Amino acid sequence: MKIEKPWYDLLKIEYEKQYFVDIMNFLEKELVSKTIFPPKEEIFTALEKLPYDKVKVVIIGQDPYHGENEAHGLAFSVKKGVRIPPSLRNIFKELKNEYEDFEIPNNGCLMPWVEEGVLLLNATLTVEKDKANSHKNIGWQNFTDKIIELINEKEEPVVFLFWGNFAISKRILITNPKHLILESVHPSPLSASRGFFGNGHFVKVNEFLEKNSINAFCSAVFVF
Numbered sequence: 001m002k003i004e005k006p007w008y009d010l011l012k013i014e015y016e017k018q019y020f021v022d023i024m025n026f027l028e029k030e031l032v033s034k035t036i037f038p039p040k041e042e043i044f045t046a047l048e049k050l051p052y053d054k055v056k057v058v059i060i061g062q063d064p065y066h067g068e069n070e071a072h073g074l075a076f077s078v079k080k081g082v083r084i085p086p087s088l089r090n091i092f093k094e095l096k097n098e099y100e101d102f103e104i105p106n107n108g109c110l111m112p113w114v115e116e117g118v119l120l121l122n123a124t125l126t127v128e129k130d131k132a133n134s135h136k137n138i139g140w141q142n143f144t145d146k147i148i149e150l151i152n153e154k155e156e157p158v159v160f161l162f163w164g165n166f167a168i169s170k171r172i173l174i175t176n177p178k179h180l181i182l183e184s185v186h187p188s189p190l191s192a193s194r195g196f197f198g199n200g201h202f203v204k205v206n207e208f209l210e211k212n213s214i215n216a217f218c219s220a221v222f223v224f
Contacts, residue, residue, distance in 0.1 A: 007047045010150050011143075019139040026138050027126060035129035037064050038071035045073025046121050047147070049114045055151055056117035056214055057159045057205060060167040063124035066132050075120040077110035084108035090187040090196060098202045121147060123166070148173045157212045159205045163187055163196065180208045 014020055030036055038045070061075025065085065070078050076088050084092075085108065092104045110120055123144045128134040148170060151158055157178045162168045164186030174181055184199040185191040209215065 006052050010052060011146065014143055014146055017142075019142050023139045023143070030128070037066060037127050037129060038073045042071075042073040043125050046075070046114070046119060048073075049111070050117065050119055052150070052154075054117050055119045055154070055158060056156070056209060057161065058119045058121060058148070058151060059161045059163070060148075060170055061120065061122040062164075062166045063122055063133055063136060064127045066127045066130055066134070068129070071127070073125075074110055074114065075122045076108075077113075077120055078108040080107040080109045082108065086189045087187045087192075090189065090192040094187070094192075094197055094199065095202055097197065098200060119151070123170070145170070145173060152176050152179065154179075157208070157214065159208055161201060161205070164191070180204075 027036060027040075031040065059075060064071035064073075064075075065078065069082055070085070072079050076085075076091065078085060078088070088108045088110075092102075095102045096104055110118070114120060121144060124133070124136050124138075124140040125144065126135045126138075126140070152174050153176065155178070157180065159180045159182065160171075160174055162171060162181065162183045167186075168183050171181060171183070182199075182201045182204055184201065185195040187196045
């Protein structure tokens with residue numbers, strides 16, 4: 001497991017704290033007899049693939065997919081060749097509602113979003129196979145809350161997308177008035193029809209980025 005600079009420098013103090021040491025020790029013990037997702041080498045993919053200074057949009061997830069071959073370190077995303085999860089299908093549907101030219105892809109890999117500055121961050125970075133939220137209490141949120149706080153400190157405006165009550169609970173970490181917070185219900189099939197569909201978030205993201213002279217990401221990132 002590794003995190004490249006500059007995230008490494010920004011989070012160095014966290015690695016030395018007891019909670020982080022405890023997480024690493026816990027995972028090492030669990031991996032002896034259990035299957036943990038994402039694979040060990042992909043736990044920090046969200047940070048490894050997107051430098052701190054390139055972050056312009058943050059989407060918060062709760063914990064990784066717990067099915068075989070699904071999680072790969074990016075919230076809501078799955079690797080090419082894996083069935084697109086229902087929540088991600090609904091995200092694509094909303095994109096289509098907002099951008100008629102958007103073609104719903106045949107895969108759920110969101111790496112192109114990352115390349116355009118979208119941090120896809122789960123609040124809990126690991127999960128035991130077939131056991132949703134099984135690692136929610138092992139300390140990961142201390143670490144991911146710190147990541148959110150660091151992004152909050154950025155001088156450049158950032159958009160935070162909080163979908164669902166869990167993600168919305170992180171709003172308290174955003175105190176910088178330069179940033180934009182957009183909230184709605186979760187894109188899950190259980191709630192999408194109650195406010196996710198029609199929320200206009202992707203258009204609002206781009207309008208905000210363009211207003212602040214930051215390259216909008218929809219036109220480029222949503223082409224798979």
